[in-house]
Amino acid sequence: MPVLTHRLARLDDLPDLRSLMQRAIEGLQRGYLTPAQIRTSHKVMGLDTQLVHDQSYFIVEREGRIAGCGGWSWRATLFGGDDSVVARAPAALDPTTDAARIRAMYTDPAFVRQGVGSAIIALCEGAARAHGFRRAEMMATLAGVPLYTAHGYRPIEPFTTDPIDGVTVPLIRMGKDLA
Template sequence: MTRSGAAHPLTHRTATLDDLPALHGLIDRAIATLQQGFLSPQQISASRHVMGLDTQLIRDGTYLVVEREGAIVGSGGWSYRATLYGGDQSVVAREVAELDPAQDAARIRAMYTDPACARQGIGRQVLTLCENAARARGFRRAEMMATLAGEPLYRACGYIPIEQVTAGPIDGVSVPLVRMGKAL
């Protein structure tokens, strides 16, 4: 595959609930593989209770998938709701209250790339699509809770750290995260 995707172009669309089996597989592979070198095996295991897909994003129509030849190779979303991070299975409490675009930051959520397609611009593409959609909805800022593995990409895309956060402990293990933000 070429980096530009010329041989196998990337397409994107809004995710549907029918995508859930493929998304769960993608997310599982991404967590297991891309966190290596940033988290210990115990932290990777514990992070599964913190990370994941919040299907509210799909129901809201704000979760996107990137495909190559019909296979989902990346995903991510944005939200106009107060929840900053965490999936359906997460120990993190979710807040469905809607944010005020004039005062609050849109939430960038649940960004995942298939490890076989990492460093091919997929995460950057998803992030740009999410930022554009949030901007179109009136948001002037975006925030996210980044994993240590995702932090370098987000910094390269203009996000700055707001605070270091530790999730857990989960089964006696804490997971380091970084809250990041950016002006849109």
């Protein structure tokens, strides 16, 4: 199997990343969410370009093709993208008391179960540790819970989005010690 490579995302990657996210939400949430919840997910999930500007958003590639993406953050925002209806908080976190945020992880459906998600988690955790964080938290989709659990993340609390056009999306806040 060809090797996975990685790099930091650039602004010129944004159209490709948005396309990948669309495919991932549409393809990988089936079986976990209703069609209405999948449609609503596009209004709660997505690309937060602050992560690209902060140089904390990774792209994993296989043979030059983007296989997945994801990032970490030292900012308070737990989830939500540029175009989402979710409020974001750009305040800086304190690595001695706060948990780093694992954010916006997506795998292209053509590359699932090939180590892409695991590679992104390792990159994010390594970067968060290098910045002094001892814990990480994320807001996980139901489809992502098995991957995150396999990497040592544990549920903190279930979460449901506020209704959007009468539809809510279930998520799970998860955390892990990085020490």
